[in-house]
Amino acid sequence: MRVLGVDPGSYRTGYGVVECQQDYYLYITSGIIQGKGAIEERLREIYEDLCAVIREYSPQALALESPFVARNVKSALRLGQVQGVVLLAASSSALPSFQYSPMEVKVALTGYGRAPKEQVREMVRRLLGLKDELFLDASDALAVALCHIQHCRLT
């Protein structure tokens, strides 16, 4: 099972592909889409880059980190715009998509919904046997991919 995890943000969107082979996880790729210019150009970059990742690495599902809270309505609208093009990248590639809250991701990786971000990142590195430092947004995207795999195993 191969999963594309996405941590959306209007300035930096992280992505990471993880494969689950029987009892262990395999790191495939990860990166950051760092849009430039006006919001509509940044949305286009996120959409096109994610479609390219899907074509290149053929994941079977897309897992998206979706907070249900935001600082204010303006930031919720902005975050929603990025979520919209991520969900569209999945549906236009005929890929099923699944949304997890930050708390669900934390529980899946550390067993504790209020775990600090550093602990989640350390678990991502351990589970994937990574030695190098990862970009933080890419690490968060790998975390939501791992969360989805664990969720599938338990259900």
Place this chain on the structure above:
Amino acid sequence: MRVLGVDPGSYRTGYGVVECQQDYYLYITSGIIQGKGAIEERLREIYEDLCAVIREYSPQALALESPFVARNVKSALRLGQVQGVVLLAASSSALPSFQYSPMEVKVALTGYGRAPKEQVREMVRRLLGLKDELFLDASDALAVALCHIQHCRLT
């Protein structure tokens, strides 16, 4: 000058194309995109249908009604998702996009930012010389297209 106006909603997205010829407005087309199924399918339908409208009617700009308030964060995220794919439809068609608040649309059409919706709709029908009833969401989409044209004339 030909403008595509869009009134986004996760269940019904209205669109309308208006052309401005010297001193009068010409109604070109309008309609409703009524998505079905899961949100990612509805987003795909909105994106694909808007891209088809852009290809068929060749507008020179897209005007989007963008509230800056929402009932709550959840509805702001949902509205943002639709806005995201509308902005993407514009940028992937190399169409400049412009956002107007509901108040700006009301001021442009009636001169009064708190005008009731019925008054705005009546002005849309008068300006475009329409006799038939329009779907409400389509009428709101035509209103934002007219607002953009007025804005361009004044600046």
